[in-house]
Amino acid sequence: MKTIASCVEDILIKQPFLEEALFRKIINFSALSEELQTPVSAMLGKHVKTSAIMMALRRYAPPVHLRQSHKLKAVMKQLGDITVRSNLVDYTFSNSESLIKSHAKLIETLDSKSFYGFSRGIYESNIVVSASEKQAVVKAFQSEKMIDSQDDLSAISIGLPKDNSRISGLYYQIFKRFAWEGISLYEVISTTNEFTVLVESHLVDQAFSAIKNLNAD
Structure with a gap:
């Protein structure tokens, strides 16, 4: 009721x-x-x-993350280094039985210094690579169905504090900052202790400042 x-x-x-x-x-x-x-x-x-x-x-x-705001602010002070990589391309492919094999072909040819990120969903998968690897992606995935691609992207990565997965409200604070600044995120990549966002390159300076100010509030 x-x-x-x-x-x-x-x-x-x-x-x-x-x-x-x-x-x-x-x-x-x-x-x-x-x-x-x-x-x-x-x-x-x-x-x-x-x-x-x-x-x-x-x-x-x-919510808990608001009631524990003082604790959360202390955690935000522990955010690690911020790294920016530019001139990236994002590809989206439909999942298929052969996608993993195509993916393996790409990995074999990638330059170890190139930016590379991969995430797999239920129906589609994303690959983010340096623009210099465009031809390698096209060749490796020539038999796959490409849903979309976007170039002229930049990635901003930030180190997360230890045990960040147990910190309620951490990601909320990060996404809130972007929303407050009016910054649209093209893609999000997350590992255990690292958080990366992809934005269109013309927004990279604004996005960098937004992340940098997270631990200054």
Whole structure:
């Protein structure tokens, strides 16, 4: 059964920036209650008083990553070196029975100094390589179905602190920064202790600054 509290929670979950502003107490409860009155009333199918919404806002329990913000900030200070690689190409292929063999052919010819990343999903796989390896990819995957390709990309890699997989909210902070800066991510590559994002090259300086400022907040 829908309640005022559950409706407020549904709205806040879908608007993480609003949720964080509420937790940090930099938003006016009364003004927000008036703003939420119409959508909450619509969700419940009846008129709801702003005072009831305000009470729900004050009782709202924020996510763990917000409650542990001080701990998370300390972790962000431990982020490692940032590395930038430019002039990259991203390919997307449909998964097939022969894809692994095609992939093996590519690996045999790759220059050890070239950038290379591979990820496999249920229906498609992605390969990110230095532009100098274009012909090698075309040759190795000539019998595969290419869904898409994008060149003029740059990769920004950042070292993650030890046990980062147990740190709630770490990736949220990274993605939030990009969203706040209006930076679109073309691709994300993650290993145990390293996080890489691909962006269009004209956004690389802005994206680099966004990551660099993560541990400065």
